[in-house]
Amino acid sequence: MTAVMVGLAVAGLTGVLLAFANWRWPASESDLINGINALLPQTQCAQCGFPGCLPYARAIAAGEAPLNLCPPGGKTTHEALIRLLPDHDRGNPPVEPSPVTAFIDESRCIGCYLCIPACPVDAIVGAKGFMHTVLTKECTGCGLCVAPCPVDCITLEDVVIR
Ligand code: SF4
Numbered sequence: 684m685t686a687v688m689v690g691l692a693v694a695g696l697t698g699v700l701l702a703f704a705n706w707r708w709p710a711s712e713s714d715l716i717n718g719i720n721a722l723l724p725q726t727q728c729a730q731c732g733f734p735g736c737l738p739y740a741r742a743i744a745a746g747e748a749p750l751n752l753c754p755p756g757g758k759t760t761h762e763a764l765i766r767l768l769p770d771h772d773r774g775n776p777p778v779e780p781s782p783v784t785a786f787i788d789e790s791r792c793i794g795c796y797l798c799i800p801a802c803p804v805d806a807i808v809g810a811k812g813f814m815h816t817v818l819t820k821e822c823t824g825c826g827l828c829v830a831p832c833p834v835d836c837i838t839l840e841d842v843v844i845r
């Protein structure tokens with residue numbers, strides 16, 4: 684009888700410890716979120732309606748968002764997410780975005796610096812009071828820099844593939 688009681692006590696304690704470990708160090712959930720986030724293009728452009736790629740990954744993992752909300756990722760990201768989460772709400776395949784890049788009309792730029800903090804991938808260079816320019820290789824075409832420009836000298840141009 685004592686052996687049974689001790690066994691039950693040990694089993695109970697083990698159960699409590701495992702529940703605590705799962706609460707304190709949730710393994711599967713964060714792995715899933717990290718796995719989803721790794722498939723997203725990290726442009727942090729918020730075109731999915733979430734304030735960045737990780738919040739979108741969290742919403743997908745929580746079953747609160749379909750897999751087709753990432754325009755810069757296009758079909759490639761959509762298909763990769765479907766492979767990772769075949770039973771998830773996949774939504775209609777997103778339209779593959781035509782590649783664009785931001786262009787600053789340097790003759791009109793007043794060097795106000797407002798576009799630099801707006802760019803999530805640091806693709807704009809310039810100093811206060813001086814002309815700014817876009818590093819086209821870094822630009823994802825997210826368009827977040829267009830609205831803050833007080834002189835409207837930033838436009839999104841089609842990428843010319845040579
Ligand atoms: S330069 Fe503009 S369009 Fe390009 S990534 Fe930065 S914010 Fe987006």
Ligand code: SF4
Pocket residue numbers: 787791792793794795796797798799809814815831832833834835836837
């Ligand atoms: S926001 Fe417009 S005017 Fe200001 S630095 Fe950028 S490009 Fe130039």
